[in-house]
Amino acid sequence: MKLIIFVYALLLGSFLNVVGLRIPAKQSIVKPRSACPTCGKTLTFVELIPVLSYVIQSGKCKHCKTSISPFYPLMELTTACLFVFAYSKIGWSFELIIAWTLITLLVIIFITDIKFMLIPDKILFFFAFVFIGERLIYPLQPWWDSIAGAALIFMMLLIIAILSKGGMGGGDIKLYTVLGIVLGTKLVLVSFFFANILGAIAGLIGMAIGIFEKRKPIPFGPFIAIATLIAYFYHDELFAWYQSLFY
Numbered sequence: 001m002k003l004i005i006f007v008y009a010l011l012l013g014s015f016l017n018v019v020g021l022r023i024p025a026k027q028s029i030v031k032p033r034s035a036c037p038t039c040g041k042t043l044t045f046v047e048l049i050p051v052l053s054y055v056i057q058s059g060k061c062k063h064c065k066t067s068i069s070p071f072y073p074l075m076e077l078t079t080a081c082l083f084v085f086a087y088s089k090i091g092w093s094f095e096l097i098i099a100w101t102l103i104t105l106l107v108i109i110f111i112t113d114i115k116f117m118l119i120p121d122k123i124l125f126f127f128a129f130v131f132i133g134e135r136l137i138y139p140l141q142p143w144w145d146s147i148a149g150a151a152l153i154f155m156m157l158l159i160i161a162i163l164s165k166g167g168m169g170g171g172d173i174k175l176y177t178v179l180g181i182v183l184g185t186k187l188v189l190v191s192f193f194f195a196n197i198l199g200a201i202a203g204l205i206g207m208a209i210g211i212f213e214k215r216k217p218i219p220f221g222p223f224i225a226i227a228t229l230i231a232y233f234y235h236d237e238l239f240a241w242y243q244s245l246f247y
């Protein structure tokens with residue numbers, strides 16, 4: 001079973017690369033077929049096989065020998081690993097569908113925010129509808145925690161954005177509002193807490209080794225994505241650990 005999920009998620013991951021690269025550029029996600037960005041040669045069926053084609057061609061375009069970024073096969077592998085992980089953690093339940101939807105959104109955001117510093121509204125709208133539908137079928141306890149979570153994080157980030165005069169991007173606020181539907185109040189706060197810690201650590205390391213320049217904004221979406229996965233999958237462990245600190 002895990003193998004089937006893994007292979008399926010690899011294919012999905014390769015589609016998510018296409019979505020993540022084309023939606024921000026306002027291109028269609030079905031046409032034209034994927035091509036090498038350097039020589040423009042349309043990729044054959046074999047070259048479209050996720051990860052494997054990258055390994056076989058040793059990371060180069062077959063026609064012009066330009067190196068292909070390992071970012072894409074890495075995103076495919078990450079998608080596949082997360083899908084299998086979600087299955088082994090949750091098992092067969094409607095919540096698994098929600099987990100897979102969540103991973104799908106976060107992978108797309110990870111790509112668009114790193115590549116374009118952008119979280120597209122189109123993507124957020126689409127997933128907001130899907131999540132609302134899914135949480136109607138399989139609600140949080142209590143059911144209104146979805147609404148409370150979305151409203152709370154929206155208000156909180158709006159205040160932060162106003163006080164910090166744009167220190168918080170509009171895309172990040174909208175993304176968190178959508179995530180509030182899935183996570184509810186408690187977990188969306190946990191996610192925001194971790195996103196800030198991760199962002200601060202990465203910012204310090206980045207400045208120390210000179211990847212990021214001071215005062216130049218770095219995309220926050222990737223940290224939101226990682227923090228949300230931690231909050232969603234490890235909340236039981238986190239809350240148990242948190243309580244053990246006081247008892």
Ligand SMILES: [Zn+2]
Nearest residue numbers: 036039061064
């Ligand atoms: Zn090429």
